[in-house]
Amino acid sequence: MFGSGDDPRARFGRDALAWVDALHNLARYLTRSDADADDLVQEAYARAMASAGRFRAGSNLKAWLFRILRNAWLDHERRRGNDPAQPGSGLLEADAPDESAELLRDDLELTWLRRLVAADIEDALRKLSEEARTVILLDLEDLRDEEIAEVMGCSAGTVKSRLSRARATLRRELRAYRGR
Amino acid sequence: MMDHGRARELLLDQRLPPELQRELDAHLAGCEACRAGQVAERELTALLEEKLPQHPASLALKRRLAERMGEARFDAPAAASRRARRLVPLAAAAAVAAAVALLPLALRNRSAAPLAAEAVSDHLRVLEGELPLQIVSSGIHEVKPWFAGRLDFAPVIGFAGDSDYPLQGGAVARFLDRRAALLAYKRREHRISLLVLRPDGLDWPASRAVTVRGFHLLLWRKGDLGYALISDLDERELGALAAKLR
Numbered sequence: 486m487f488g489s490g491d492d493p494r495a496r497f498g499r500d501a502l503a504w505v506d507a508l509h510n511l512a513r514y515l516t517r518s519d520a521d522a523d524d525l526v527q528e529a530y531a532r533a534m535a536s537a538g539r540f541r542a543g544s545n546l547k548a549w550l551f552r553i554l555r556n557a558w559l560d561h562e563r564r565r566g567n568d569p570a571q572p573g574s575g576l577l578e579a580d581a582p583d584e585s586a587e588l589l590r591d592d593l594e595l596t597w598l599r600r601l602v603a604a605d606i607e608d609a610l611r612k613l614s615e616e617a618r619t620v621i622l623l624d625l626e627d628l629r630d631e632e633i634a635e636v637m638g639c640s641a642g643t644v645k646s647r648l649s650r651a652r653a654t655l656r657r658e659l660r661a662y663r664g665r
Numbered sequence: 666m667m668d669h670g671r672a673r674e675l676l677l678d679q680r681l682p683p684e685l686q687r688e689l690d691a692h693l694a695g696c697e698a699c700r701a702g703q704v705a706e707r708e709l710t711a712l713l714e715e716k717l718p719q720h721p722a723s724l725a726l727k728r729r730l731a732e733r734m735g736e737a738r739f740d741a742p743a744a745a746s747r748r749a750r751r752l753v754p755l756a757a758a759a760a761v762a763a764a765v766a767l768l769p770l771a772l773r774n775r776s777a778a779p780l781a782a783e784a785v786s787d788h789l790r791v792l793e794g795e796l797p798l799q800i801v802s803s804g805i806h807e808v809k810p811w812f813a814g815r816l817d818f819a820p821v822i823g824f825a826g827d828s829d830y831p832l833q834g835g836a837v838a839r840f841l842d843r844r845a846a847l848l849a850y851k852r853r854e855h856r857i858s859l860l861v862l863r864p865d866g867l868d869w870p871a872s873r874a875v876t877v878r879g880f881h882l883l884l885w886r887k888g889d890l891g892y893a894l895i896s897d898l899d900e901r902e903l904g905a906l907a908a909k910l911r
Contacts, residue, residue, distance in 0.1 A: 498734040505730060506721035513720035523726050524839050530730055531842035598708055603716045610717065624677070625713055645674040652677070652709060 617651035864891030
């Protein structure tokens with residue numbers, strides 16, 4: 486299906502397809518349906534193959550593909566009249582309050598966290614802004630800060646603060662599911 | 666001296682340089698709040714890794730991608746002209762023309778191959794139920810307006826369907842990186858898909874007939890739109906429908 490192993494196009498295609506599950510996972514959390522996630526992934530791969538000549542060998546292909554996918558999603562949102570990057574769009578994350586006092590509680594605080602079910606965790610994650618959701622998901626994919634920065638279009642230093650705030654907000658959202 | 670905010674940010678980093686790690690450890694040794702924060706961050710990470718639902722791609726999507734990427738070109742127009750130069754030996758103009766005429770059909774059709782493969786994939790999605798008709802109607806005056814607001818162009822359809830080739834409905838399909846209008850026709854028990862799209866940036870042929878995996882396809886350009894007609898119907902009857910559409 487991919488031709489000979491020596492064909493660079495075939496090799497690139499195989500290498501890129503190895504990340505399809507990770508890409509689809511992010512796509513599913515960016516969009517609201519399996520069909521839209523499928524469309525987004527297909528568009529990302531079409532763009533990736535069209536610009537494969539610009540991929541720097543030796544750099545992180547997964548991070549490169551994530552960047553293409555997210556840019557495709559941003560383009561789509563802008564065509565729909567949403568600009569996720571604009572202040573006041575309602576999609577940017579406000580600073581989470583300092584929770585150090587709450588974190589001093591005993592182990593019961595952590596017990597309820599462990600009892601949360603998958604659907605509630607996903608629900609809480611979806612309530613976050615796209616930026617917060619994406620930075621959390623990219624961090625779980627084990628990307629370095631510099632790589633997350635390339636996907637998000639920000640500096641590496643900003644990634645740490647965004648991730649910290651995003652996770653704090655997620656913990657706050659998860660409290661709503663405590664005791665259900 | 667590290668402050669709380671900086672320490673909280675660094676708690677998430679598993680790959681700190683040794684010097685920074687020592688600085689963080691020193692802060693944690695004297696800060697109960699940040700130590701509690703470290704425990705909370707580890708718990709949250711464990712929770713997300715163990716329980717956050719993952720959404721892998723379906724086998725159907727993987728298959729479609731593998732098929733399309735196996736036949737895709739990196740920089741289509743440039744690659745095609747480089748390939749053509751390798752295939753056609755240097756010779757006088759007449760000899761070049763003769764050599765091209767003797768090329769196997771598969772090679773002459775090479776530039777249309779990835780487009781044809783994509784069109785067949787869309788047709789298969791209709792046949793397999795993955796792409797159901799979103800408007801079911803035999804009336805072109807109902808189907809065509811339905812696309813308004815769903816595409817960035819207005820599909821020009823010159824044939825409303827008739828008793829030989831009844832129109833069945835339409836859907837929005839995905840063709841590579843763009844949306845396309847898909848209209849479904851029928852001839853006896855044979856289902857026929859017509860794709861209409863903006864071929865910008867694609868090497869869309871003026872007029873081409875190809876066969877891919879047993880499906881017959883006719884591709885053509887009219888105005889600034891590209892058309893692809895796909896079916897397992899025999900070439901003569903498919904050609905008759907294309908003549909009505911053109």
